[in-house]
Amino acid sequence: MTRRKKREFNKERHEQDMNKEAFKFPLDIDGTDSSDDGAIQPLDTPPAYVRRPQRETKYKTHKPSVKRPTRMTISKARQVPSAVYGLNKPKRSDRDEREIYLEKFKNYNSVIVDKIVEERMQREKRKDKQKQKEQQKRAELAALKKKRDAQKANGEIVKAKAEPKNKQHDTLSVLGSKQNKLREKQQAATGKRIGPNVTQPGVSILGTAQAADYKAPDNNLAKQIDDAFDKLNVEGRVTGYTSNGVIGRYEVKLNRAFRVSNIPRLNTALKAELGLDELRIMSPLIGTSNIGLEVPLAEVRPITFRTLFEASSLKLRKPDYKFAVGKTVDDKIFSYELSKAGHILIYGNQPNYDTNVIDNIMLSLLMNHSAHELKVAVAAADDTYDDYLDVPHSFGRRMAPDDPETMKIFLTELNERSVQFRRAHVRNIQSYNSRVKFESKKATLVIIIDDLAAIIENKNPEPLRGLVQILKQGKPLGIHVIANNMNTDQNIRYELLQLLQTKIAFYDAENKAVSGTDELTQGNDALAVIPTSNKPNRISVGTVNKNVRQSVFDHIKHNNR
Known part of the structure; x- marks a missing residue:
């Protein structure tokens, strides 16, 4: 088995190829050096700024010619007949998008949508009527002005325009009569309270709050709990206390070797040692590995x-x-x-x-x-x-x-x-x-x-x-x-x-x-x-x-x- 020869870089061949393909500046196309200023050029040589035709290089850079169409070239796809209509396409009428939308939802009934459409139509009708009134009034004012100008041009005496009783109606606004109605409502509501008479009950009518002297622990009971754990040969000490005024919780840290399955037996033993009728063990407390002994307080502070x-x-x-x-x-x-x-x-x-x-x-x-x-x-x-x-x-x-x-x-x-x-x-x-x-x-x-x-x-x-x-x-x-x-x-x-x-x-x-x-x-x-x-x-x-x-x-x- 012949061993494949390792490919090596041929430096001389690479330099020859680079010399053949090297791009020359247009002014140095004739191969002369810019340092030989005194050299005499032949008369039949073209000027230095005229570019000679580009020589063919080893790798052609021009694009290949586009293929001419032959008898096998498909110039236009033929019309494929339909299974239903054949080559005769059905005549489809161009319909508006609104007609298509209305036809799609013609059997749709909604109380809310109908109410919104009705209100919108009424609002558009009111706007159209208001615009017609404003246009009519402007036309009347323009005709009256034109008539007065004609009378002045003929030298006739023009009667002075009587001042209206209410100057607020002189100018014609975009709102028209709506502006007058709004002004009347504002004048009628002057000095009156606007809005419903609804108020929320205040905190002052809720009586007294809970007494705040329930957070202090019972030190005697905490000491009795420690002594009870010693008598039961269980490693445990009271480390914290919380209360809501009705129930007090003593947080007890136990040994890690203590089994959770023994908590019911521990509850019964602690009731007998402490002499308590009501005792509940919470195991474990949220966020800790300790247990909580929940005991009703002797002096209850009611929660109001x-x-x-x-x-x-x-x-x-x-x-x-x-x-x-x-x-x-x-x-x-x-x-x-x-x-x-x-x-x-x-x-x-x-x-x-x-x-x-x-x-x-x-x-x-x-x-x-x-x-x-x-x-x-x-x-x-x-x-x-x-x-x-x-x-x-x-x-x-x-x-x-x-x-x-x-x-x-x-x-x-x-x-x-x-x-x-x-x-x-x-x-x-x-x-x-x-x-x-x-x-x-x-x-x-x-x-x-x-x-x-x-x-x-x-x-x-x-x-x-x-x-x-x-x-x-x-x-x-x-x-x-x-x-x-x-x-x-x-x-x-x-x-x-x-x-x-x-x-x-x-x-x-x-x-x-x-x-x-x-x-x-x-x-x-x-x-x-x-x-x-x-x-x-x-x-x-x-x-x-x-x-x-x-x-x-x-x-x-x-x-x-």
């Missing part, structure tokens, strides 16, 4: 609605449908948006505190929303929530929850909104309200149901079917349900629990609605589950004084007329 309002974003007075219910154990306000919460379930047999949850939600909404933005409907057997029907936000009279006609009224409203949203080509209430006028906007409807067990236990299945339909379709249409279930003996179907996305559960030994409620204390202690998180939050529900609630209602009734 004023504290919830001032310490949250509700004080910004924005119409964002936010509500506040209470405080978490780490002293943070538990607030959420109604549009995200969807439908709310209040579960637990706490006759004094379940009403506080509804009062906190409704007062939060009433403080920042007018009657045009919020409507309240009540389906209850007693008169507990009749105060919400005396305000302008009321949707109607109080109805029984187990009455089949109650759900029919709400379903009628649901179907009407669904049809209107579909005609407007929107899917939710936010998009619909952003497209229509102020008078046509839809208000968010909140339905209070007390008690949910009356609908579940009812032998007639129609109310329950109507409620399920509202829960499935009502959220994007702006209809929200707040269902209060006090009877813990009655089981709630899993489908119904899934449709009620936000759950606030009080003490329940069987954990039917939310797991972990068996470790809560009796009273305003509750677990809250929101749609965006599966982990329940322990909250202390705020209290609402009757005088505070009545003050808010009186302000709304007398200052929103």
Whole structure:
């Protein structure tokens, strides 16, 4: 096998090729050197500024000639016959784009679009009439001026023009009579208040705030906790303390070798050592590897609605449908948006505190929303929530929850909104309200149901079917349900629990609605589950004084007329 010779660079051949292809300056084409000025040139040689024909180089630089057409060259493509018309093309009339558009949407019916088109046509007609009047008036003024000039030229006596009573009508403006009407309205409205008489309730009528002396820890209890860990031979020390005025949490740092599965046994042992009836262990705390011992305080500082309002974003007075219910154990306000919460379930047999949850939600909404933005409907057997029907936000009279006609009224409203949203080509209430006028906007409807067990236990299945339909379709249409279930003996179907996305559960030994409620204390202690998180939050529900609630209602009734 012969080995291939290695390619090498031939320097002499390269220099010869470069000398042949080197480009010479036009003035040095004859090959003479510029330094030989005294050399004699022949007579028959052309001048130095005349360029000689270009010599052929090794590589040709001219373009190849274009091929001439032959009998095989296709000069023009033949006409391909159509399968339907053959070689005879159908005659198509040239139509305007507007005709094509109108033909495309001739069977389309929309109340909103028809109304917009009608208003536009009326506005164009008014403009045309106004232009005609202005042109007619200008023509009359021009004819009158021409007549007076002719009379002056003939020497006739021209009568002086009488001054008008109102000089405002002398000049003709582009607006014409509209300017006069606008001036009259401004004169009539001088000294009068313009706009509706609607004011929001002030913070001063919300009563007193929560006492601020609840943040100090109980040093004796902290020392007892350390001693209890020593007796149980568990490495643990109290490192921090937080409280919301009702529940106190002691943060304990354990050894890393401690198993999480031993926390239930540790809870039982600590209750016996500390002599506490109520103790809940939070493991682990968010952002740390420590555990939290949650203990009810001996001296409770009630959480008032004023504290919830001032310490949250509700004080910004924005119409964002936010509500506040209470405080978490780490002293943070538990607030959420109604549009995200969807439908709310209040579960637990706490006759004094379940009403506080509804009062906190409704007062939060009433403080920042007018009657045009919020409507309240009540389906209850007693008169507990009749105060919400005396305000302008009321949707109607109080109805029984187990009455089949109650759900029919709400379903009628649901179907009407669904049809209107579909005609407007929107899917939710936010998009619909952003497209229509102020008078046509839809208000968010909140339905209070007390008690949910009356609908579940009812032998007639129609109310329950109507409620399920509202829960499935009502959220994007702006209809929200707040269902209060006090009877813990009655089981709630899993489908119904899934449709009620936000759950606030009080003490329940069987954990039917939310797991972990068996470790809560009796009273305003509750677990809250929101749609965006599966982990329940322990909250202390705020209290609402009757005088505070009545003050808010009186302000709304007398200052929103």
